[in-house]
């Protein structure tokens with residue numbers, strides 16, 4: 001943990017909990033690691049992993065482009081300053097408003113199905129997303145390159161779609177393949193790339209091969225990069241990549257406070273963050289490292305539970321912790337990706353604040369939502385005609 005304990009205690013006192021905290025040096029280091037491993041490739045940050053404008057500006061300044069999947073993400077890209085690396089729009093069901101925004105930003109659009117050929121703005125720059133139908137070692141909800149997943153077209157559909165897009169006057173740059181998120185075996189990437197490479201005799205030379213993201217923090221980037229580079233070279237194509245999690249997961253933590261404990265046969269440590277602030281354990285069965293910021297002589301096995309009235313609202317089960325007490329601070333690690341971005345206001349719980357550690361001080365980068373803001377969009381009686 002690169003942020004000193006006294007700084008975390010101070011942040012909790014000043015900004016309250018639950019609080020997302022990020023380490024600026026680790027964000028920069030992750031971007032530098034990707035750029036070094038994929039030297040020569042264009043790197044697009046997958047905004048959905050963490051869309052905070054302060055992170056986007058930091059990555060844009062480092063030379064990264066943005067990969068967006070919604071109108072809101074395209075608007076964030078614009079608000080952060082469209083990076084020189086450019087913008088990509090992905091998604092299985094894009095709206096007319098998203099196409100129009102992509103066209104205004106000069107984004108490359110990833111075509112996910114045949115119908116899109118007739119829907120795209122005139123003269124779009126496009127990639128065709130191929131679903132390699134590969135086995136992907138991750139949670140079923142995170143596998144996008146398996147045959148049963150909704151993304152992309154089959155390898156057999158790629159050629160006719162490329163021809164149709166060209167006939168409609170679009171600029172077909174090449175192919176896109178993203179097999180999933182939090183992929184556990186590096187070999188899955190090689191397998192997927194091999195399936196895409198089988199198309200080489202039909203496609204001929206391509207301008208771009210975009211191999212997406214999906215790498216776990218700690219993944220062997222050198223191996224993945226070598227496989228990707230080999231595939232791109234076979235197509236005579238420039239290599240593009242779209243990491244999300246890898247860039248931000250290890251640079252973020254969720255700081256939460258112990259509300260209390262109870263022993264009912266199991267030991268429950270109840271904290272002030274749960275599924276509304278941090279959905280990953282409940283949604284994907286994700287397990288995250290926990291760092292208790294207290295010392296105690298005794299330790300025991302604890303289930304760490306959130307405050308929601310949902311049985312699935314557990315941060316972790318069966319973890320050994322020093323005996324917690326009301327007021328103690330618990331840090332949830334590897335929380336920078338798909339943490340804040342998946343937080344919700346379910347149970348009328350305002351979304352948490354976020355702060356960036358610069359190495360010497362805290363820079364608050366998102367205010368805590370107010371309780372009043374929860375109903376500002378709800379009609380007054382006079383407006384709704386009651």
Ligand SMILES: *Cc1c(COP(=O)(O)O)cnc(C)c1O
Nearest residue numbers: 046181182213214242243244245
């Ligand atoms: C989510 C997504 C990514 C990033 O995935 P990570 O697992 O966060 O690296 C990249 N490309 C596409 C198309 C995505 O949907």
